[in-house]
Amino acid sequence: MSERAWQRLEEWSRDLPSVGVFTDIDGTLAPIVPTPDMSEVPEKLRSTLSILADRCAIVAGVSGRTARDAYDLLRLDGMVYFGNHGFELLRDGAIWVIPEARPYRETVEHLERRCREELGPLGAFVESKGITASIHYRNVPPEVGERCREFVTREGERLGLRITVGRGVVEARPPVSADKGTAVRRLVEEYRPKRALFAGDDTTDLDAFRELRRLRDTGALKEALIVGVESEEGPPEIVREADLVVDGVEGVGSVLRLLARGAAS
Ligand SMILES: [Mg+2]
CATH class of the missing domain: 3.40.50.1000 (HAD superfamily/HAD-like)
Structure with missing residues (x-):
């Protein structure tokens, strides 16, 4: 072949x-x-x-x-x-x-700000990716990682975003295919x-x-x-x-x- x-x-x-x-x-x-x-x-x-x-x-x-x-x-x-x-x-x-994702831009930015306030001081890294947000917790203690997943999932879902958890990272993106x-x-x-x-x-x-x-x-x-x-x-x-x-x-x-x-x- x-x-x-x-x-x-x-x-x-x-x-x-x-x-x-x-x-x-x-x-x-x-x-x-x-x-x-x-x-x-x-x-x-x-x-x-x-x-x-x-x-x-x-x-x-x-x-x-x-x-x-x-x-x-x-x-x-x-x-x-x-x-x-x-x-x-x-x-x-x-x-x-x-176009389908544009209405969510401010929502993603809002979530990013909340994560910076809440999770930044604990050592999590909030990466600015524009239309999606990534919160990295690879280099923090496990309980902080858990707090990150919990916080981003709760806040993100409340805001209508789609949340995915990867290796050492939790991501939020518009609920658009x-x-x-x-x-x-x-x-x-x-x-x-x-x-x-x-x-x-x-x-x-x-x-x-x-x-x-x-x-x-x-x-x-x-x-x-x-x-x-x-x-x-x-x-x-x-x-x-x-x-x-x-x-x-x-x-x-x-x-x-x-x-x-x-x-x-
Ligand atoms: Mg590759």
Whole structure:
């Protein structure tokens, strides 16, 4: 199967204006490092992406980070950045928040302020993410963590927000359906590539994998290619659902370089 996938990439490379490239960032374009602010995208990969951004229908970074944060990692103006789990898009220097989420902006800000007052003094870190809020409690005693989960859940739900608890973090977001899948759908509908790939390494990328397949099955895309980045921490579905499995950021580089070869001819 992977032989066939490489062959398809080769075919796609001959018609780059018809191709959409969608990719996760952390663990896919940037190796995983101890803290997110240490992340870096290898220079060689950046220049490949820059070539593709010039020639393809669209090249987009799709990330759980804020769109601004995603941009800062890549600093490529030809790309677009869908951040905050599908809630916001950055292109040409401006941030666009999905319309359904906009009415909740003040509510999220209000919750953030309350968390700063109540949980900040206990040692929790309240991250400003704009349309969503993240309260981190990894570096505080367990009872403070519990207090954070309790407080954010109670206050957030009272305000009508959706609360999710992750590893050392509790997050609040508008009660609106948004994820990497809805992000990819919006971009395909707007930029209309004929064929598209998505590369990702983690659970939230599976939404994009499945949406890309749906787009193909319903005819919005002629072809779709799912690139799974294999890692020890990623869920098994990444490998199971992929058309092409690659090893780490280096493997993603090979895929993109093969595609970019078409730009030279
Ligand atoms: Mg990732």
